[in-house]
Amino acid sequence: MAAKKSVRSESGKVRRVVVVGGGLAGLTTVIKLCEAGVPVDLFSLVPVKRSHSVCAQGGINASVNTKGEGDSPQVHLEETVYGGDFLANQPPVRGMAEAAPGIVFMLDRMGVTFNRTPEGLLDFRRFGGTLFHRTAFAGATTGQQLLYALDEQVRRFETINVEDDQGVSIPGERMVRKFEFWDFLSLVMDDSGIARGIVAQDLKSMEIKAFSGDAICLATGGPGIVFGRSTNSVINTGTAAAAVYQQGACYANGEFIQVHPTAIPGADKLRLISESARGEGGRVWVPRDTKEKRPGRDVPENERDYFLEEKYPGYKNLVPRDIASRELFKKCFHDKRGIFNRRSEKNENEVYLDVTHIPKPTLRKKLAGILEIYEKFVGEDPYENPMRVFPAVHYSMGGLWVDFERSSTGSLVMGSPRNQATNIPGLYAAGEVDYQYHGANRLGANSLLSCIWGGMVAGPAIASYVRNLNSSSYDLPASLLEKAEIRERDKYEGILKMDGSENPYQVHAELGEMMLVDCTIERHNATLDGVLAKIEELTDRANKVNVLDTSAHSNQPAQFTRHMFNMLTLARVIAQGARNRDESRGAHFKPDFPERNDAEWLRTTLALHKPGAGNHHTIHYARSLDYELAGQRVHVTDEVDISLVKPRPRKYEQAGAANTAAKSVAKQSLAPLPTGR
Amino acid sequence: MSEKKVRLKIRRQDSANAKGTRRWEEFEVPWKPQMNVISALMEIQKNPVTTSGGKTTPVVWESSCLEEVCGACTMVVNGKVRQSCTALVDQLAPNGQTITLEPMSKFPLVRDLIVDRARMFDALKRVHAWIEVDGSHELGPGPRQSQENQEETYPLSRCMTCGCCLEACPQINDSSEFIGPHAISQVRLFNLHPSGKMHATDRLSTLMSDGGIGDCGKAMNCQEVCPKEIPLVDSIAQVSRAVTKQMLFGWLLK
Known part of the structure; x- marks a missing residue:
């Protein structure tokens, strides 16, 4: 009997897993699968190096606590859950917070050019919703650097042959086969509703082809383009998630869309100016006088309204994004306090984001990437003039519903096939396309983390699912693929x-x-x-x-x-x-x-x-889900797992309100710490 | 008052083999504030009609991030290779001049403004542009690195594999196998990393072979067109010295 664990199917074909999407989540899933000895077919709309993860700027959170502030994964968990207004299931968040330092160290070993302290350690900066320096960064292009590091590791697997069960390499069978410029169309499902492969389209030849896969992982990112212009890349249409949703996958918390407070308005897209600008000391303000027509830098200090600092003395400019965006919106739309724009010669719905008081060498070392974007697209020098910004759609907390298996200690059971599993057996999801880690609002610099962590969880989960499959997709009749x-x-x-x-x-x-x-x-x-x-x-x-x-x-x-x-x-x-x-x-x-x-x-x-007639669908809102996994029936409800941090009202007016565990040290950390040179 | 227009002249071809369809098409689209070449192309999608009123298909091009970090939208704009997302209409054509768009010429054409840049990614494979990590499992912190080292490597790590340097390089042509400046600069990047260094000779040896660093003609066009201002000339010089050292004394180190 061909062992279930065999790399080949009964019919002798190399068994592969299909990963769709080559951003941080997809690439991490690929790496984890390859390390578990599972070959992968990787599909992407674009060369994976051009995935939307490149747009992430500010950094990645990990409570490494190198600044002596008393930060810890427990505090990271609490602040993430609190920032998300208690809608996130807490065990997966705990798993993520605990794994974060190891993830950042892994990226460092892969060669990410993180900023350093004088002692040669990783430097960390502040981000929204916390008082701790928890965010590792590579200039202000951290997503790009992280994506490249993972892309390089996956490229390495493209050169490595699959080994058979005796450890002999199989000529012509690489661990990773890339299918770039391919569009995901739908799942291939067998009669019992198990995902057995995908149908995709080559975007050059327009050929439509079905591919087998013993499991499928979607890591296809968010749906920002549904909102027309957003901070998202043009490829983020959410098409793959929408396709599997129409095949029965559950979509969870779709209504939770993050609007980022600071972006540059544009005709084709709204370009992000990272929260790290405020993490490094940037301040948001409008003139006190709406008739003020001088350029921002000429407005005297006492005539400026630093409205976030005034209203939220605890977290100031680093309140979570949902709160900051609402305040900016209110300032411009309800209070009509938008600033004067010299080009349009009228007051626009914009506020100042000011970094001009920060020493230029610091700006160049830590924020050059975003200031360059501002300079190139607006044509003004942000080192000298406050930037003009307005909120923009940025991230979807909602996405494909995925399961998790809680351990007795309140974390995740690593390697459980339930982790990152959708309600379609054999279909997994990781990254922004899943709904799991951010509740009702994501904290800054948690997205790169949740993408990589999602992949680190999905990889072992899928490997375990594949090993326990009763029959390989590669042994099913060809008619299954043909029909699809x-x-x-x-x-x-x-x-x-x-x-x-x-x-x-x-x-x-x-x-x-x-x-x-x-x-x-x-x-x-x-x-x-x-x-x-x-x-x-x-x-x-x-x-x-x-x-x-x-x-x-x-x-x-x-x-x-x-x-x-x-x-x-x-x-x-x-x-x-x-x-x-x-x-x-x-x-x-x-x-x-x-x-x-x-x-x-x-x-x-x-x-x-x-489904309905003529593309008019309706939605059924369920209170529970039942799905089959490896012969077991799994029943889940819409109840949120709040077993680790008890819900309480959010109050960012008070310093340290986001966590109870570290309140005393949080006070000390209010004083800015010297970083870098 | 007549509505302000943006004029575009675009080189088109329906597919790689359909050479007979190679043509120029001209378009006029409504001007908008802060418009770039991409938003002008997006207007053509909404109304694919040429200036002379002829119906045509929307122009196709590659793009993704639209903020010059992904490298997808490289094309030749007014004769200069660059990303089209940062090509602002008001800067290119302050008085309504016609903006010319062409695909890059050094890569196989796919359609219209899309070319096939697979050779650049293959080059990264050939020079082993990665760190040989033992695995993604927890192995503690990476090696400590000085701030100076980070300041040298960070700019190198911003290469988007966009193709500008190859397009501008006279050594990239039908009769040459030159690997390209981007790959040489990546060798410098990985050979500067404390653990990447351990495999420096593997990377250098690729650059010693045909199409390697010896084929650089020192025209220095690459650095001039690099949108991320990567010091490519410096990278080539440094890697070149390392290659020479390896050729002269490599056998002694064995």
Whole structure:
């Protein structure tokens, strides 16, 4: 009998796992699988080195406590959970906080060019929602450096051969095979609903092909492009998540969308100016006088309103993003205190983010990457003039629902096949595409961490799932793949035949504009009803688009048309989730329901897809889920695991409010510590 | 008052083999504040009609981050190779001049403004542009490094594999196998790392072979066009010295 653990299937084929997405989460999953001896087929929309993780700027959190502040993983756990307004399941967060120092050390060993202290140690800076120096960084392009380090390790696995069960290398079979410029279309599922592979499309030749996989991991990032312009890369349409959602995967907490307080407004995208600008001492302000027309640097100190510092003396400019964004929004929209813009010659919805008081050598060493972006896109010198910024959609706390197995000590059981498993057996998810680690609001510099940690958990979980599979996907009849291929080819042919009067890019632009205005910082039920009605109307118009291009090479409009439908699907999940949740929690804020309501809403939103006619779907909101894993029935509910930190109201006005464990030391850490030279 | 327009002249070709479809197309799109070349291309998607009123397909191009950290959107803008996301319309055409867009010429064409840069990633494989870690499991902190070392390596680690340096390099042509400045600079980066150093000779030996560092013609165009201002000339000089040392004295070290 071919052992279950064998690298080959019964029919002699090399058994592989399919990973979709080559950002931090996907690459980490690949590395962990390879180290466990499991070969991988890696699919990505772009060369993996160009994944959206490159955009992360400020850094990665790890409570290494090198500054003598008394920081610890326990404090990191508490502050993450508190920052997330208690909606995150706590054992996975604990696992992440405990693993964080090891993750940063691993990245350091892989050659990430982290900033250093004079003693040659890793330097750490402050970020939002904490008083501790917990964020390791490589200039202000940390995501880029982290992505490159993992990309390099995966490239190494591309040169290494698969070994058979006797340890003999199999010629021509590399541990990693990359499929770059491929678009994920759907899962291949067998009759019992188990994911057995994927169908994908080559974006150059437009060929549609099905691939076997003993398990599939989606690490496809967030859906920022649903909001039109955001801080996200143009590839972040959420298309893969939307596709598996329509195949039965549960989408959780979709309504929780993070709006980052500081971005540069732009015609094509809203470019992020990292929270690290404030972590290094940057200050947010507007002139006290709305008629003020002088350039920011000429406004005297006593005529400036440092409104975050005034209202939140505890955390000042480093309150969590949901709070900072609401305050900026209020300043501009409700109080009409936006600053004067010399180009448009009127007051715009912008505030100052000022780093001009920080010594230039410090700025160059620690923030050059973001200041360069500001300089290049705005054409002003941020070393001399305060930057002009406004909030922008940035991150989705919600995503594919994934499971976890809690250990008796309240952490994760590493290697449990339940970890990072979706409710479709054989389908896993990691990174921004999952919903697991951030609750109702993500703390800055926790995203790089949760992506890598998600991959570190998913890798062993998948390896364990694959080892216990009764039959390999590679031994199933070829007709399974063929059927899935034909289904997707028919769908694509259908798109190529669309010759209506609507333009897919225009339909998407209207969707994005509406979602941005009506479904972000402040949400009103009447408006959301309008949003949902408009999504139906846009779906009707989407059904009447003209595909614009029918060619068989690099047909981007046809691909975009597919993504447009998937974005409409996710928009519905986001807006309906927001409509339903009558409370305010983290990034989800309803002025008509301003309080958090734990009695009714301390629970996960679980959205399941119900198909309808003509791309009009409905959503079923479940209170529990049942799924099969390795012959076992797993039952989970929407209850949040709050076993480690008891929920309490968030109060960032007071220093140290985010954690109880380290309150006494937190006071000391208020004084800025000398870092670097 | 007539609406302000942005004029674009774009080199197009339907696919690698369809040489007969090679052509220029001109477009006029509505101007917006803070517009870059990408947002102008996005306007063409919304209304794919040429200046002369002919219906056409939307122009295709590669892009991802739109803030010059991913390297995807490299193309030749007004004759100069660069990322099109940072190519601001008001700077390129303050008086409404026509902006010319072409694909890079040193890579195989895919379609319109898209080229195939696979050779750059292959080069990274050939020079072993990675640290030979024992594994991703917990092994404690990495080696300590001085601030000076970090300040030397950080700029090198910002290479986006965007292709500007290869496009500008006269040594990259049909009759040469030159590996390219980007890969040489990566050798410098990894050979500066305390544990990367342990495998320095592997990387250097690749650069001793055909298409290696000997093929650099010292035109120094690479550094001039690098969007991240990576000191590529310096990298080539330093790696070149290390290669020479290795060639002359390598046998003594064995």
